[in-house]
Amino acid sequence: xxxxxLLSTIRLRLRSLFRRSKADQELRDELQDHLERQIQENIDAxxxxxxxxxxxxxALGGSAQIExxxxxxxxxxxxxxxxxxxxxxxxxxxxSPGFSTLAVLCLTLGIGANAAxxxxxxxxxxxPFPAVAHQERxxxxxATKTAGGKKDIESAYDNLSWPDWLDFQKxxxxxxxxxx
Amino acid sequence: xxxxxxxxxxxxxxxxxxxxxxQPLNGWDISRRLKQISGDVLQVSDGSLYPxxxxxxxxxxISAEWRPSENNRRxxxxxxxxxxxxxxxxxxxNWDRLxxxxxGIVRLKEV
Numbered sequence: 558x559x560x561x562x563l564l565s566t567i568r569l570r571l572r573s574l575f576r577r578s579k580a581d582q583e584l585r586d587e588l589q590d591h592l593e594r595q596i597q598e599n600i601d602a603x604x605x606x607x608x609x610x611x612x613x614x615x616a617l618g619g620s621a622q623i624e625x626x627x628x629x630x631x632x633x634x635x636x637x638x639x640x641x642x643x644x645x646x647x648x649x650x651x652x653s654p655g656f657s658t659l660a661v662l663c664l665t666l667g668i669g670a671n672a673a674x675x676x677x678x679x680x681x682x683x684x685p686f687p688a689v690a691h692q693e694r695x696x697x698x699x700a701t702k703t704a705g706g707k708k709d710i711e712s713a714y715d716n717l718s719w720p721d722w723l724d725f726q727k728x729x730x731x732x733x734x735x736x737x
Numbered sequence: 738x739x740x741x742x743x744x745x746x747x748x749x750x751x752x753x754x755x756x757x758x759x760q761p762l763n764g765w766d767i768s769r770r771l772k773q774i775s776g777d778v779l780q781v782s783d784g785s786l787y788p789x790x791x792x793x794x795x796x797x798x799i800s801a802e803w804r805p806s807e808n809n810r811r812x813x814x815x816x817x818x819x820x821x822x823x824x825x826x827x828x829x830x831n832w833d834r835l836x837x838x839x840x841g842i843v844r845l846k847e848v
Contacts, residue, residue, distance in 0.1 A: 562797045583813065
């Protein structure tokens with residue numbers, strides 16, 4: 558039930574977009590059909606053909622306006638407008654090639670320079686060990702000194718000594734590998 | 738005599754759905770039928786009927802089909818879909834609620 562409705566909606570929207578002239582023609586035919594029936598009714602009621610026609614046109618109202626209101630119901634207006642804007646944009650660009658080239662060049666250089674600087678900063682500052690595959694598993698090891706009494710433990714960080722590091726590398730199974 | 742009152746907002750959809758629930762019709766016949774059944778009280782302008790029909794079609798509540806009608810013409814006939822029937826039930830219930838509430842207020846006795 559739901560997907561049926563979805564399918565028929567998609568079919569209708571696609572038709573409104575890609576068979577637009579056919580949909581418009583059918584809309585005109587539909588209103589024309591209505592108009593002719595009204596004219597016939599007026600003639601049957603005793604009007605002359607001209608009177609009948611004018612009166613029918615008056616009764617229906619502005620047909621261009623009605624057509625537009627019907628088209629608005631198709632829900633593809635936003636896509637149509639977007640495409641129209643896009644086409645308009647390209648036309649404007651083509652009209653002044655010098656300015657367009659300059660604008661494209663400026664954008665290219667600007668974006669390129671930004672990307673270059675960022676990738677440099679990223680390599681240097683944000684991801685300092687580019688050779689390590691899983692950066693999120695990186696940790697730093699530090700030694701602590703207990704010499705200053707229990708109170709000072711937290712503030713007493715110290716660097717590992719070279720022999721300690723060699724021992725870690727040989728015996729510690731907690732980490733995959735060590736680098737300095 | 739005061740002029741025929743405008744349709745309450747949104748009721749045109751309900752009326753069209755109901756009329757199409759009885760039988761598939763083209764735009765012209767729907768317009769005739771509306772005037773006929775309501776005894777000319779409801780003057781739906783044809784200018785607002787067609788946008789409404791197209792809206793209902795886009796919602797998937799009615800489907801349209803070009804078919805030959807009397808004396809060699811081809812007309813766009815609208816018929817209610819299954820979703821349309823559900824929508825009709827929903828809108829009818831809504832209408833009952835709304836009209837009951839309004840008549841309740843309008844018929845209050847003054848003391």
